Amino acid sequence: MALQDPVAVYNAATNIEAQLVRIFLVDAGIEAFAVEDVSQVGTWAFGLLPEIHKPQVWVDRENVEQAHSFIVEYERRSRADESEPRNDRFCYECGESVEQNVSLCPSCGQALDWSEDTEDAT
Ligand SMILES: [Zn+2]
Numbered sequence: 144m145a146l147q148d149p150v151a152v153y154n155a156a157t158n159i160e161a162q163l164v165r166i167f168l169v170d171a172g173i174e175a176f177a178v179e180d181v182s183q184v185g186t187w188a189f190g191l192l193p194e195i196h197k198p199q200v201w202v203d204r205e206n207v208e209q210a211h212s213f214i215v216e217y218e219r220r221s222r223a224d225e226s227e228p229r230n231d232r233f234c235y236e237c238g239e240s241v242e243q244n245v246s247l248c249p250s251c252g253q254a255l256d257w258s259e260d261t262e263d264a265t
Pocket residue numbers: 234235236237238239248249250251252253
């Protein structure tokens with residue numbers, strides 16, 4: 144469980160973001176590690192790594208191109224989350240996004256009750 148030839152593919156703004164990117168890559172089948180900050184370097188599998196001042200995500204060199212493509216996708220989704228209008232609804236059972244006024248979640252079958260949401264009703 145160690146990278147042969149580690150390459151930093153993402154400089155995250157926060158430790159949390161580094162973890163999100165790492166999870167995103169791992170979910171995509173790419174072995175990835177997050178280095179959270181300088182204080183974590185002592186526990187990092189490769190020992191001391193100099194010049195680390197911010198959380199980074201590392202992958203093996205052979206996965207760099209694939210990782211980059213997924214990171215582009217990750218960033219695109221992040222921007223979309225911020226810019227899209229907040230009229231999407233989410234199943235409160237499983238979190239799946241659902242269309243407005245759908246009464247059953249298409250993902251988990253949870254009955255959805257929007258009756259308390261009266262912003263469109265007059
Ligand atoms: Zn659901």
